[in-house]
Amino acid sequence: MTAPTLDELSLLHANICQALGDPKRIQILYALYEQPLHVTALADYLDTPQPTISRHLRVLRQRALVTTERNGAAVVYRLTDERMIAVLETMRKILRDSLSRQSNVLNIM
């Protein structure tokens, strides 16, 4: 297994970012930062249908952002690397600064 080329690295990198590019998945990561949770608990916590949560978790799992551990019939999800939360927090700082500079970023929605 050789080191990835710059293009391959950019592709992997973009894949990670793309997994972060959904508000529900952002919320899932923050929830799992508080504590590991199984699927139904997450679904309840985020007031979201279980299949929807399960699909989002699959995306995060495929990118290795979360890991799983079976506990009876339940599957407990946890963050793979808490540094990812630090990353998200820095992004939020940048975002807040950006918002205070130009308050019309909301228009992109």
Added chain:
Amino acid sequence: MTAPTLDELSLLHANICQALGDPKRIQILYALYEQPLHVTALADYLDTPQPTISRHLRVLRQRALVTTERNGAAVVYRLTDERMIAVLETMRKILRDSLSRQSNVLNIM
């Protein structure tokens, strides 16, 4: 303009991440980190058609990840906030660690 709710913040946050979720845009940000560039120079540097670069830049500009400055007929793009590169670098560290973990698993099997 009031502070965003948690849901609104997650949405904005995800929008930023989604803008990062394309390998070409990752490459653009790293290129602009080296130095500000105008569109054609960027297109040449990344060996990519100018309209493609222009569309990617629009996405980054809408999310306030890059800013523009006109220089005659040319439009020079630059990073809005270099902290975003620090964010990307941390993500790459996490990604590399993730890859090496997977490699270990593959070696065992």
Added chain:
DNA sequence: TCCATGTATTCGTTTATCCGAATACATCAA
């Protein structure tokens, strides 16, 4: 004004993403 250079947009198509609804699959206990 006309031309050359540089940038942005539109069009059409393809591909990807997202969700609700339904259902299949997995695990454990009785």
Added chain:
DNA sequence: TTGATGTATTCGGATAAACGAATACATGGA
């Protein structure tokens, strides 16, 4: 084995993103 609980997947339709090709638009100089 059956039922209860928990998880994952499939299907179908709607929405969004991506690209090549063509072209419109902007700027400055002759």
